[in-house]
Amino acid sequence: MGFDQYHEPPEELPSATRTFARLCASLTEEAEAIGWYEQRLALERDPDAAAVMRDAQGEEFKHFSMDLEMLLRRTPAWRKIAQGVLFQPGDVVERAETVEAEVLEGESGSEGATEDGSLGIRSLRGIER
Amino acid sequence: MNHLLRGLAPISDAAWTALDDEARERLSPPLAARKLVDFSGPHGWEHSATNLGRTAPLGEAPCTGVSGLRRRVLPLVEVRAEFELSLSELRDADRGASDPDLAPLDKAAHQIAVAENIAVFHGWPGALAGISEVSPHEPIPLGPVPDEYPRPVAAAVQRLLQHGVSGSYALALGGEQYTRVVETAEHGGYPLLEHLRKILEGPIVWAPGVRGAIVLSLRGGDFLFESGQDLSLGYTSHDADVVRMYLEESFSFHVATPEAAVTLSA
Numbered sequence: 355m356g357f358d359q360y361h362e363p364p365e366e367l368p369s370a371t372r373t374f375a376r377l378c379a380s381l382t383e384e385a386e387a388i389g390w391y392e393q394r395l396a397l398e399r400d401p402d403a404a405a406v407m408r409d410a411q412g413e414e415f416k417h418f419s420m421d422l423e424m425l426l427r428r429t430p431a432w433r434k435i436a437q438g439v440l441f442q443p444g445d446v447v448e449r450a451e452t453v454e455a456e457v458l459e460g461e462s463g464s465e466g467a468t469e470d471g472s473l474g475i476r477s478l479r480g481i482e483r
Numbered sequence: 484m485n486h487l488l489r490g491l492a493p494i495s496d497a498a499w500t501a502l503d504d505e506a507r508e509r510l511s512p513p514l515a516a517r518k519l520v521d522f523s524g525p526h527g528w529e530h531s532a533t534n535l536g537r538t539a540p541l542g543e544a545p546c547t548g549v550s551g552l553r554r555r556v557l558p559l560v561e562v563r564a565e566f567e568l569s570l571s572e573l574r575d576a577d578r579g580a581s582d583p584d585l586a587p588l589d590k591a592a593h594q595i596a597v598a599e600n601i602a603v604f605h606g607w608p609g610a611l612a613g614i615s616e617v618s619p620h621e622p623i624p625l626g627p628v629p630d631e632y633p634r635p636v637a638a639a640v641q642r643l644l645q646h647g648v649s650g651s652y653a654l655a656l657g658g659e660q661y662t663r664v665v666e667t668a669e670h671g672g673y674p675l676l677e678h679l680r681k682i683l684e685g686p687i688v689w690a691p692g693v694r695g696a697i698v699l700s701l702r703g704g705d706f707l708f709e710s711g712q713d714l715s716l717g718y719t720s721h722d723a724d725v726v727r728m729y730l731e732e733s734f735s736f737h738v739a740t741p742e743a744a745v746t747l748s749a
Binding site for chain 1: 485487489490492494496499503506507510511512514517518519522524525527528686687688689710712713714715716717732
């Protein structure tokens with residue numbers, strides 16, 4: 355088993371950062387698996403085998419979404435940008451540029467850093483100090 | 484604008500960001516309970532009660548041929564710490580001052596964190612039952628000598644194991660006890676903090692407000708903190724000199740497995 359998700363000495367990283375890195379690694383692996391199933395499905399002629407692969411790809415969609423949600427919950431600025439980009443109509447690049455400017459220029463402002471106006475502290479599991 | 488009324492405050496967006504950052508920085512270290520218990524939410528300011536899955540009997544039914552039960556729920560509590568900030572200090576922060584006086588905010592942050600710790604670990608009469616309050620285990624004396632802390636901590640871990648409560652385990656140490664542990668090296672110079680970590684196979688957290696210490700399991704499912712509105716900065720009023728604000732949250736706390744924690748009395 356490798357430890358490639360760390361780019362800094364793991365023993366110097368806080369526990370919460372190590373968890374964050376593991377979630378990022380999981381997100382990457384789920385995205386890769388989705389891509390692999392997409393390629394296999396494009397070539398598979400056997401309908402029964404394709405059905406199994408489609409079902410498996412659905413699992414990866416779920417895993418990817420769970421990883422992403424956990425990361426967004428722990429990163430208010432990322433969450434705010436994602437809220438402005440995901441599931442929005444219109445030009446994706448235009449939306450992204452607008453939201454990025456809003457978030458980075460005024461990280462919280464009078465509306466607060468999170469959707470509910472809170473400080474976004476939530477759970478601190480994994481943080482000792 | 485939501486119930487926090489932040490948009491009505493005479494505070495620039497940049498100053499709001501500075502205040503939010505300061506509050507977050509001051510709150511994270513003392514919020515011990517959130518480092519150790521399960522966290523659910525935030526479910527929003529409108530969320531008023533936690534489902535317990537329990538019922539209570541009712542008297543007579545509205546008519547013959549039917550029976551009734553009343554659902555039991557755990558109401559959320561609201562906690563608020565109010566403070567005032569000087570408007571001239573905030574104006575200076577807008578000008579780029581790197582050292583605005585935010586001491587009243589810092590004090591309020593510590594107070595509300597301590598209140599949360601006390602409610603979770605010791606309870607809040609009439610509102611919430613805390614971990615030490617419902618633990619069926621006889622408290623183990625911690626004793627006055629930090630060098631001897633490993634013995635009661637190991638005894639607490641053993642008691643949890645005897646009751647089938649698996650680990651890893653954590654130690655929430657009151658402010659005074661935490662200072663003693665951090666300052667102490669045992670005979671031979673080995674840090675006490677590291678010795679205790681090895682016994683617990685888990686974290687040791689600074690828990691201001693806790694009386695003595697508490698050893699609890701981290702396996703999950705035993706202690707549930709349910710957040711309604713998570714910790715937030717809100718606005719009350721202002722005059723020419725000061726702005727009156729508050730830190731606030733709503734939450735409930737429920738112990739599902741009372742035997743999953745042991746109190747170490749001071």
